[in-house]
Amino acid sequence: xxxxxxxxxxxxxxxxxxxxxxxxxxxxxxxxxxxxxxxxxxxxxxxxxxxxxxxxxxxxxxxxxxxxxxxxxxxxxxxxxxxxxxxxxxxxxxxxxxxxxxxxxxxxxxxxxxxxxxxxxxxxxxxxxxxxxxxxxxxxxxxxxxxxxxxxxxxxxxxxxxxxxxxxxxxxxxxxxxxxxxxxxxxxxxxxxxxxxxxxxxxxxxxxxxxxxxxxxxxxxxxxxxxxxxxxxxxxxxxxxxxxxxxxxxxxxxxxxxxxxxxxxxxxxxxxxxxxxxxxxxxxxxxxxxxxxxxxxxxxxxxxxxxxxxxxxxxxxxxxxxxxxxxxxxxxxxxxxxxxxxxxxxxxxxxxxxxxxxxxxxxxxxxxxxxxxxxxxxxxxxxxxxxxxxxxxxxxxxxxxxxxxxxxxxxxxxxxxxxxxxxxxxxxxxxxxxxxxxxxxxxxxxxxxxxxxxxxxxxxxxxxxxxxxxxxxxxxxxxxxxxxxxxxxxxxxxxxxxxxxxxxxxxxxxxxxxxxxxxxxxxxxx
Amino acid sequence: xxxxxxxxxxxxxxxxxxxxxxxxxxxxxxxxxxxxxxxxxxxxxxxxxxxxxxxxxxxxxxxxxxxxxxxxxxxxxxxxxxxxxxxxxxxxxxxxxxxxxxxxxxxxxxxxxxxxxxxxxxxxxxxxxxxxxxxxxxxxxxxxxxxxxxxxxxxxxxxxxxxxxxxxxxxxxxxxxxxxxxxxxxxxxxxxxxxxxxxxxxxxxxxxxxxxxxxxxxxxxxxxxxxxxxxxxxxxxxxxxxxxxxxxxxxxxxxxxxxxxxxxxxxxxxxxxxxxxxxxxxxxxxxxxxxxxxxxxxxxxxxxx
Numbered sequence: 001x002x003x004x005x006x007x008x009x010x011x012x013x014x015x016x017x018x019x020x021x022x023x024x025x026x027x028x029x030x031x032x033x034x035x036x037x038x039x040x041x042x043x044x045x046x047x048x049x050x051x052x053x054x055x056x057x058x059x060x061x062x063x064x065x066x067x068x069x070x071x072x073x074x075x076x077x078x079x080x081x082x083x084x085x086x087x088x089x090x091x092x093x094x095x096x097x098x099x100x101x102x103x104x105x106x107x108x109x110x111x112x113x114x115x116x117x118x119x120x121x122x123x124x125x126x127x128x129x130x131x132x133x134x135x136x137x138x139x140x141x142x143x144x145x146x147x148x149x150x151x152x153x154x155x156x157x158x159x160x161x162x163x164x165x166x167x168x169x170x171x172x173x174x175x176x177x178x179x180x181x182x183x184x185x186x187x188x189x190x191x192x193x194x195x196x197x198x199x200x201x202x203x204x205x206x207x208x209x210x211x212x213x214x215x216x217x218x219x220x221x222x223x224x225x226x227x228x229x230x231x232x233x234x235x236x237x238x239x240x241x242x243x244x245x246x247x248x249x250x251x252x253x254x255x256x257x258x259x260x261x262x263x264x265x266x267x268x269x270x271x272x273x274x275x276x277x278x279x280x281x282x283x284x285x286x287x288x289x290x291x292x293x294x295x296x297x298x299x300x301x302x303x304x305x306x307x308x309x310x311x312x313x314x315x316x317x318x319x320x321x322x323x324x325x326x327x328x329x330x331x332x333x334x335x336x337x338x339x340x341x342x343x344x345x346x347x348x349x350x351x352x353x354x355x356x357x358x359x360x361x362x363x364x365x366x367x368x369x370x371x372x373x374x375x376x377x378x379x380x381x382x383x384x385x386x387x388x389x390x391x392x393x394x395x396x397x398x399x400x401x402x403x404x405x406x407x408x409x410x411x412x413x414x415x416x417x418x419x420x421x422x423x424x425x426x427x428x429x430x431x432x433x434x435x436x437x438x439x440x441x442x443x444x445x446x447x448x449x450x451x452x453x454x455x456x457x458x459x460x461x462x463x464x465x466x467x468x469x470x471x472x473x474x475x476x477x478x479x480x481x482x483x484x485x486x487x488x489x490x491x492x493x494x495x496x497x498x499x500x501x502x503x504x505x506x507x508x509x510x511x512x513x514x515x516x517x518x519x520x521x522x523x524x525x526x
Numbered sequence: 527x528x529x530x531x532x533x534x535x536x537x538x539x540x541x542x543x544x545x546x547x548x549x550x551x552x553x554x555x556x557x558x559x560x561x562x563x564x565x566x567x568x569x570x571x572x573x574x575x576x577x578x579x580x581x582x583x584x585x586x587x588x589x590x591x592x593x594x595x596x597x598x599x600x601x602x603x604x605x606x607x608x609x610x611x612x613x614x615x616x617x618x619x620x621x622x623x624x625x626x627x628x629x630x631x632x633x634x635x636x637x638x639x640x641x642x643x644x645x646x647x648x649x650x651x652x653x654x655x656x657x658x659x660x661x662x663x664x665x666x667x668x669x670x671x672x673x674x675x676x677x678x679x680x681x682x683x684x685x686x687x688x689x690x691x692x693x694x695x696x697x698x699x700x701x702x703x704x705x706x707x708x709x710x711x712x713x714x715x716x717x718x719x720x721x722x723x724x725x726x727x728x729x730x731x732x733x734x735x736x737x738x739x740x741x742x743x744x745x746x747x748x749x750x751x752x753x754x755x756x757x758x759x760x761x762x763x764x765x766x767x768x769x770x771x772x773x774x775x776x777x778x779x780x781x782x783x784x785x786x787x788x789x790x791x792x793x794x795x796x797x798x799x800x801x802x803x804x805x806x807x808x809x810x811x812x813x814x815x816x817x818x819x820x821x822x823x824x825x826x827x828x829x830x831x
Contacts, residue, residue, distance in 0.1 A: 193674075224704035340700075402676040415584075427581055477566075
């Protein structure tokens with residue numbers, strides 16, 4: 001008998017990174033790695049499940065900036081070259097690792113890269129969005145949208161620009177998926193009272209928040225985080241489940257840290273002899289991850305003490321973890337059903353890139369999990385938030401607390417002493433964009449192009465990724481450069497427009513670089 | 527490409543032929559995750575904008591960040607209205623009003639800058655930039671949008687709808703199931719008080735009941751706060767003022783007192799763990815980047831116009 005529901009939500013996002021001005025660019029690797037290690041494996045996983053007749057429903061975000069990159073011909077072409085190189089390298093590796101403990105891992109990588117190359121080039125002709133769209137059309141995936149460039153809504157200066165991020169995101173979704181989205185992933189789950197009104201205006205039905213948003217909401221939630229609440233505007237909020245997050249995310253107790261799983265930090269790009277590996281690196285010759293890894297976690301040992309990866313051991317471990325996850329969910333939903341007086345929904349959102357990129361066996365875990373849910377029990381069903389709202393349209397009304405899913409639960413990751421300098425510039429650009437939209441309604445010709453491009457530069461500057469990267473101190477110079485570049489271009493366009501001196505050559509150059517959202521409508525800022 | 531049996535994996539019967547030992551390569555990569563020297567620092571952006579502006583942004587339940595810019599001509603125009611000796615008595619201030627209790631605080635500032643405010647959860651703040659004069663009082667120049675700090679804990683409000691009403695042990699069970707076990711132990715103000723150090727809870731009880739603080743209670747305060755309250759007492763300015771001063775100083779006091787309780791900061795699993803960054807991080811704890819040293823200022827009289 002059905003006891004409850006599990007909503008797996010995979011949030012796939014990357015900032016828009018595209019540098020046509022260089023023949024290759026390091027930060028574009030984020031996309032290529034994610035395609036090889038996460039998006040293609042997820043497509044394989046879901047397509048195989050469909051072929052097998054397994055019943056499931058999973059929610060995925062494919063953010064607008066990610067969709068624009070996946071659909072971009074230049075990036076598609078560069079990825080095609082990249083996967084071809086990986087196939088060539090692993091062909092060589094098969095020979096080199098023959099009769100060594102590394103051969104099975106080398107074979108695994110080679111087979112995967114060959115299959116990925118075929119899927120990418122032959123089945124989808126470079127556009128993986130088609131694959132996800134098919135899965136949605138077949139009814140197994142519900143794809144939700146996100147703000148245009150993953151902009152951090154609470155730190156924007158006013159509702160007009162928040163509204164613009166939401167609407168640009170929804171329109172881009174409609175362009176790629178042929179329908180209007182029902183749900184939205186708020187960037188960083190950043191909610192503040194009032195944002196729900198903007199979501200309602202955009203026709204959205206639900207969004208996701210972190211656990212404390214509902215637990216600290218007003219009034220107290222009768223059903224905790226195991227049923228949605230209806231915000232004042234009528235849009236439903238679903239809260240992240242703490243227990244399932246810990247089981248997968250936790251650095252200490254999470255599944256990915258198991259000794260049998262593949263070690264992320266031992267990569268052929270660093271381990272190999274320089275002369276051998278150089279043709280497969282960027283032209284600067286600097287070592288970097290290639291996604292070919294031959295060692296397992298092993299335990300708490302130094303990196304040079306890691307032991308060879310054994311795919312069969314990892315597979316067995318994955319099955320055990322899928323079993324564990326299901327047993328935990330069964331115990332959870334049986335208790336919750338009694339407590340809350342209806343079938344609970346356990347909402348388990350994760351960054352999609354966890355599965356495959358950070359946790360190599362993640363897609364395999366999902367495959368086993370989904371199959372086990374389908375074949376081996378009948379108390380838990382995989383559904384999406386939309387499905388739950390169709391079953392339970394009456395829910396408690398509540399104003400959730402302002403919150404995020406970032407470290408410490410609020411806005412500190414995005415506004416702190418390292419990042420505060422961003423906001424006066426961002427807010428000034430926001431103010432000016434509204435001014436431009438009001439001064440130049442119904443623009444045509446060169447003015448229309450310049451206004452659209454100004455809107456693009458603004459949304460690119462608003463990407464929450466820049467502040468995140470600065471705070472987490474990863475590729476800080478790049479994040480600073482990106483923010484400054486977009487503010488500079490916006491400011492230049494603003495000045496050119498209001499002084500009636502648009503430099504068409506410069507405009508064309510900027511358009512060719514920052515070509516996100518061809519459909520953008522600057523009048524959304526009016 | 528055919529490779530010899532020699533390989534670059536050190537852990538088996540394979541010879542290391544890499545010119546750099548693997549351990550060093552790995553160590554180098556881990557300690558220097560970004561080896562690339564990036565020389566593109568981005569295009570130029572303005573240092574500032576010639577506009578009058580103020581904006582307040584929430585960081586967390588205990589901090590608001592505010593930035594402002596007031597152009598010199600605004601101050602010049604204002605000062606031109608008054609005789610020189612009065613004009614010279616004005617200085618720029620940040621006026622922070624907590625709207626629930628209408629508590630007002632003035633902070634000396636420069637014409638342009640930013641500030642990390644220490645605030646309290648579940649409160650509504652209105653922040654302005656203005657000019658303050660001992661002769662003529664306060665004149666507002668700019669105001670930011672009102673900002674509300676998150677509660678940071680469970681709501682006191684219980685849904686009146688019978689279907690959604692939840693109290694007592696039922697809600698405690700709900701909290702535990704949702705992963706909020708620490709809060710299950712804190713339902714009810716008496717439990718909150720019991721959780722605090724005794725010297726803190728005793729003072730809070732006294733203050734909240736409207737009684738005057740005793741000498742031994744004041745002696746238990748951190749030195750800075752004790753000195754201020756003692757001074758006010760000695761000036762004979764009375765219990766009301768002492769109470770008012772203490773209410774302003776509660777956030778400071780709680781931070782310092784709670785910091786002394788072992789485990790509250792360090793132990794993330796302590797049921798009443800307080801993240802240290804909630805206790806510090808405001809501009810009071812930073813050197814103020816100005817020509818003039820800044821001290822927290824509090825009015826000791828109501829300003830009226």
